[in-house]
Amino acid sequence: MAKLKIGFIGCGGIANGKHFPGMKQQEEFVDMVAFCDLIPERAEKAAKEYGTEDAKVYTDYHELLADPSIDAVHVLTPNIAHCEITVAALEAGKNVLCEKPMAATEADAKKMLEARDKSGKLLTIGYQYRHFPINQIAKKVIDDGHLGDIYYAEATYLRRRGVPTWGVFTDKSKQGGGPLIDIGTHALDYALFAMNNYEPEYVVGTAFEKLGRLLDGEHQGQTHNGSPNYWNNETFEVEDSAVGHIKMKNGAVINLRASWAINMAEGAGANNEATALFVGTKGGVDTIDQVVRLNHVVAGQQSVTQVGQKIAPYIPGYSQGPAPVSLEAEYWVKALRGESDLFVTADQAYVVTKILDGIYESSKTGKPVYFD
């Protein structure tokens, strides 16, 4: 089988932190042939570092998509552009890996599903937290039946101070929202995946605009690992924290919490990178403090079993040292080669976006949002 030709649209933080090194690990199967960014130096640098000798550089993604030799593209731009570029790529006959969240709104995500169906091409979304060892282990605990009927879950991604200060993350017109759509999306994606439940009945939620605008440089502070976290509170347009109560059609409830800045000394330094807790009729499992714990009854005793070892997850842009093998890239390339199904389906990611959109809507109206 010939090598797959891959193009990249957006050559910023996540492109350099995850997609370029991840696809480089797949070079037996892929050639990185085209790089596009509105800022030409970014695309040029990427082409030099990762591209084939004849790799092309663009500032207009339409030109990249017009190259019929390209098999797949990665859409790595701010959220608001995911829909437009993904739809154009599918219409141009490309397979697409789009970064999370699938789209800024449910309506956009729906257009992407429709374009996928019309094109018959593959569409997946970059929810790499599913691959983290602890998340895989907790899912296996659930799949092996240790919990029984799951009726309550908590999906959490809280940073005491961790506002992204690169890119356009605090610009509502480019991202569509703040931590809920940025990191809450990972926590919710994982919870739905672990529970294998994609049928929400209604949501009610609140997005808070408190510390992001209130705190000036003097009162902002450091991230969990001590690096400075100073943002511009005058241009901060999105929520800084959000909570959502998600009622599923089978009666289960998921409480979702997401924050970039909150006065909460939770967990190890309040940097709970997409942790989860699931409670069922037989037992419970959680990934709080980066270890999997099964809460169950052994010999009539209330017991807590640590399942496996404590392993720090690798967070692109945060963790030190080289990235481990990118399972996301590996699964994606296997799917492109027809050797496996997609690991993250666009239909699953659509439900995540639908719920997040519902929480924003509920926060605006003060009312629950019901789904069909």
Ligand SMILES: NC(=O)c1ccc[n+]([C@@H]2O[C@H](COP(=O)([O-])OP(=O)(O)OC[C@H]3O[C@@H](n4cnc5c(N)ncnc54)[C@H](O)[C@@H]3O)[C@@H](O)[C@H]2O)c1
């Ligand atoms: N999976 C994860 O954990 C994770 C982490 C960070 C960011 N992301 C997602 O990745 C996306 C990008 O985030 P980032 O941190 O890389 O931001 P970034 O600002 O660092 O990079 C985005 C790049 O896209 C370019 N761009 C914008 N519009 C474009 C267009 N129309 N055509 C070509 N290039 C364009 C910008 O010039 C910029 O270089 C966002 O959707 C974000 O949610 C995912």
